[in-house]
Amino acid sequence: MSEQSAPGADGSGRPSGRLLEVDDLRVEFRTRDGVAKVINGVTYHVDAGETLAVLGESGSGKSVTAQTIMGILDTPPGFVTGGQVRFHGKDMLAMSAEQRRRIRGEGIAMIFQDSLSALNPVFTVGFQIAEQFRIRRGMSRADAKKRAIEMLDQVKIPNAKGRYSNYPHQFSGGMRQRAMIAMSLALDPEVLIADEPTTALDVTVQAQIMDLLGELQRERQMGMILITHDLGVVADVADRIAVMYAGRIVEEADVYDLYAKPAHPYTLGLLNSIPRMDEKGQELRTIKGLPPNLMNIPPGCPFNPRCPMAQPVCREKLPPLLQVGRSRASACHFAEELVNRD
Amino acid sequence: MTENIIEVRDLVKHYPVTRGIVFKKTIGQVKAVDGVSFELKAGETLGVVGESGCGKSTLARVLMNLERPTAGQVLYKGQDISKLSGGALRRLRRQIQLVMQDPYTSLNPRMTVGDLIGEPFEIHPDVAPRGSRRSKVKELLDLVGLNPEHINRYPHQFSGGQRQRIGIARALALRPEVIVCDEPVSALDVSIQAQVMNLLEKLQAEFGLSYVFIAHDLSVVRHLSDRVAVMYLGKMVEIGTEDEIYERPTHPYTQALLSAVPVPDPTLRDNKAIIRLTGDVPSPVSPPSGCRFRTRCWKAQDICAQEVPLLQIRRGSDHPSACHFAEKREIVATHEAA
Ligand SMILES: Nc1ncnc2c1ncn2[C@@H]1O[C@H](COP(=O)(O)OP(=O)(O)OP(=O)(O)O)[C@@H](O)[C@H]1O
Ligand SMILES: Nc1ncnc2c1ncn2[C@@H]1O[C@H](COP(=O)(O)OP(=O)(O)OP(=O)(O)O)[C@@H](O)[C@H]1O
Ligand code: SF4
Ligand code: SF4
Ligand SMILES: [Mg+2]
Ligand SMILES: [Mg+2]
Numbered sequence: 001m002s003e004q005s006a007p008g009a010d011g012s013g014r015p016s017g018r019l020l021e022v023d024d025l026r027v028e029f030r031t032r033d034g035v036a037k038v039i040n041g042v043t044y045h046v047d048a049g050e051t052l053a054v055l056g057e058s059g060s061g062k063s064v065t066a067q068t069i070m071g072i073l074d075t076p077p078g079f080v081t082g083g084q085v086r087f088h089g090k091d092m093l094a095m096s097a098e099q100r101r102r103i104r105g106e107g108i109a110m111i112f113q114d115s116l117s118a119l120n121p122v123f124t125v126g127f128q129i130a131e132q133f134r135i136r137r138g139m140s141r142a143d144a145k146k147r148a149i150e151m152l153d154q155v156k157i158p159n160a161k162g163r164y165s166n167y168p169h170q171f172s173g174g175m176r177q178r179a180m181i182a183m184s185l186a187l188d189p190e191v192l193i194a195d196e197p198t199t200a201l202d203v204t205v206q207a208q209i210m211d212l213l214g215e216l217q218r219e220r221q222m223g224m225i226l227i228t229h230d231l232g233v234v235a236d237v238a239d240r241i242a243v244m245y246a247g248r249i250v251e252e253a254d255v256y257d258l259y260a261k262p263a264h265p266y267t268l269g270l271l272n273s274i275p276r277m278d279e280k281g282q283e284l285r286t287i288k289g290l291p292p293n294l295m296n297i298p299p300g301c302p303f304n305p306r307c308p309m310a311q312p313v314c315r316e317k318l319p320p321l322l323q324v325g326r327s328r329a330s331a332c333h334f335a336e337e338l339v340n341r342d
Numbered sequence: 343m344t345e346n347i348i349e350v351r352d353l354v355k356h357y358p359v360t361r362g363i364v365f366k367k368t369i370g371q372v373k374a375v376d377g378v379s380f381e382l383k384a385g386e387t388l389g390v391v392g393e394s395g396c397g398k399s400t401l402a403r404v405l406m407n408l409e410r411p412t413a414g415q416v417l418y419k420g421q422d423i424s425k426l427s428g429g430a431l432r433r434l435r436r437q438i439q440l441v442m443q444d445p446y447t448s449l450n451p452r453m454t455v456g457d458l459i460g461e462p463f464e465i466h467p468d469v470a471p472r473g474s475r476r477s478k479v480k481e482l483l484d485l486v487g488l489n490p491e492h493i494n495r496y497p498h499q500f501s502g503g504q505r506q507r508i509g510i511a512r513a514l515a516l517r518p519e520v521i522v523c524d525e526p527v528s529a530l531d532v533s534i535q536a537q538v539m540n541l542l543e544k545l546q547a548e549f550g551l552s553y554v555f556i557a558h559d560l561s562v563v564r565h566l567s568d569r570v571a572v573m574y575l576g577k578m579v580e581i582g583t584e585d586e587i588y589e590r591p592t593h594p595y596t597q598a599l600l601s602a603v604p605v606p607d608p609t610l611r612d613n614k615a616i617i618r619l620t621g622d623v624p625s626p627v628s629p630p631s632g633c634r635f636r637t638r639c640w641k642a643q644d645i646c647a648q649e650v651p652l653l654q655i656r657r658g659s660d661h662p663s664a665c666h667f668a669e670k671r672e673i674v675a676t677h678e679a680a
Pocket of ligand 5: 062064195
């Protein structure tokens with residue numbers, strides 16, 4: 001079934017000692033307009049203490065993959081049609097709802113793209129954090145409140161005690177984001193999925209939040225999946241990068257290798273289109289064309305209509321994600337050529 | 343001397359904070375924009391940067407005359423826009439157009455692209471006689487790089503970048519002189535963002551447009567702007583040419599902002615001199631006395647709590663800065679080391 005083989009996944013389903021691995025995941029959305037094949041064989045993993053950045057165009061399936069890992073996929077219309085999500089080697093997709101619920105929060109927690117809509121507007125921020133301690137840890141009301149204040153303090157919310165009884169709308173964007181971080185870290189998860197945790201924040205606040213996440217991660221040896229469009233943030237914090245296109249991983253590499261020499265034309269196009277502070281006044285390079293229609297993905301390599309390197313074979317054969325060199329994999333028929341060029 | 347198309351003088355916009363549902367009581371004011379002055383010259387791009395909530399969109403709405411200022415003036419070619427009415431107001435509405443932040447919600451989902459782009463012609467029928475409208479809309483679609491044959495499609499059938507192009511085509515329909523762009527590329531990913539930025543530059547060269555370009559991405563702003571204004575908590579803290587702001591900033595907030603721009607090069611991650619700010623952005627309902635940045639500023643002195651620093655040129659600097667202790671600082675220009 002699986003046409004992909006990536007570093008870390010041998011397709012056998014045997015436990016590999018990895019903390020969290022997504023293996024050949026497939027998800028589709030069945031809507032009135034048709035079936036959108038949104039995730040078409042995603043394979044990635046994250047280990048303890050490590051940061052995996054997930055990059056990719058809007059609509060490429062970054063958030064849907066995360067939702068599937070968390071077990072909060074919108075079903076219907078979304079359906080998992082194949083693959084596994086293994087946590088400590090055990091396939092979560094085969095677990096009971098109760099088992100999964102126990103992993104959420106303590107095993108794997110998530111910071112959502114939009115913090116305002118992820119916090120409940122009718123409860124105070126402090127209460128929402130304390131509830132987790134009451135329900136999941138069976139703490140008394142007073143102890144839970146104390147722990148919640150400690151958490152708010154740990155994410156550097158000034159005057160945490162006073163802020164405990166504020167409602168979400170009384171927090172600024174940056175504080176709300178930190179409250180979300182406090183909430184997701186409350187149960188000391190082993191893996192944190194951060195979906196665009198700093199989009200829409202100014203860079204000084206963004207720097208504070210990324211520092212904080214890095215600090216907490218080191219302290220707790222937490223694995224982190226960081227989903228973002230921001231190639232600057234990725235360059236700062238990632239260990240490894242997975243690049244998605246049309247519901248597939250098209251490249252996976254160590255951060256230094258990827259920026260130095262991408263092994264997939266899509267990654268190359270992405271890096272080329274960043275406006276750089278020192279290249280003012282020049283026309284920006286772009287990736288021509290549009291993201292594919294997921295109800296009708298082009299045959300062969302899904303990137304072929306937009307790829308400047310495309311050859312006839314690209315319209316016929318889907319390139320599998322294969323190892324190129326030591327620490328990277330690429331889903332391009334011409335990955336070797338790309339990596340070996342000067 | 344290039345002519346000033348827009349002049350903004352001591353502009354203030356406050357929103358009341360109310361309590362109670364039936365008997366609303368005003369308990370304070372959100373000081374969204376609190377004394378801002380600048381001018382926009384013909385054919386130039388003025389970038390506006392600043393953190394979330396500092397008043398950028400409010401400024402855009404007041405510039406567009408969508409909201410009345412609490413105090414101060416916006417002059418369009420010397421005329422106070424809040425005093426215009428009737429035909430003069432309609433003419434102004436033609437000359438200044440807005441492209442909005444969110445391409446996903448700013449277009450009416452029940453209107454076709456043709457209707458959306460043609461709508462301005464309904465309000466200003468003199469620009470395009472009824473019979474020529476469809477062909478005008480197709481011209482506009484072509485101009486912004488969309489397929490003219492898609493004129494009957496609905497917004498949801500387009501991607502984010504394409505929708506932003508629809509918004510731009512709509513703004514261009516009446517051949518305005520000024521376009522206020524409120525975060526036109528923030529919701530787009532890099533590759534599509536680059537397409538839209540190139541388009542904006544091409545249109546400016548073609549039609550001599552002036553832009554007010556609002557964004558929080560400093561590299562995007564630098565790429566497009568001739569001059570840049572930096573806002574903090576409803577105030578303008580520094581303004582200057584692109585070079586003055588990016589190479590010789592003198593306000594501590596601008597310096598912190600620039601030092602924190604993430605650089606897309608992992609080999610530089612450990613030798614950056616980021617100025618770490620502590621504390622949170624204060625509430626615009628009760629901003630700090632004196633300098634509003636003082637609660638996060640590492641240079642703050644007693645005077646900063648007592649006296650509001652004016653936005654003016656100070657000794658040893660070549661452009662206005664609102665800091666009692668404005669001075670150059672060697673920012674490690676990491677982006678050039680690459
Ligand atoms: N509830 C849903 N119903 C139907 N389609 C959906 C639903 N949720 C997501 N999709 C579709 O799945 C695809 C992948 O969406 P996803 O949110 O994962 O993108 P993303 O990579 O996170 O993009 P972004 O960078 O914009 O957040 C998109 O085409 C989207 O329209
Ligand atoms: N209609 C309103 N009523 C009350 N307060 C408002 C209103 N509109 C804006 N504000 C407040 O005014 C301040 C400035 O908001 P504005 O939307 O101008 O910020 P911004 O700089 O555009 O932020 P962003 O980068 O997040 O878009 C904020 O504190 C906001 O909450
Ligand atoms: S397989 Fe072909 S079309 Fe696909 S990325 Fe490689 S060169 Fe381009
Ligand atoms: S006036 Fe004072 S507090 Fe304000 S920026 Fe200057 S030094 Fe800092
Ligand atoms: Mg997403
Ligand atoms: Mg805004």
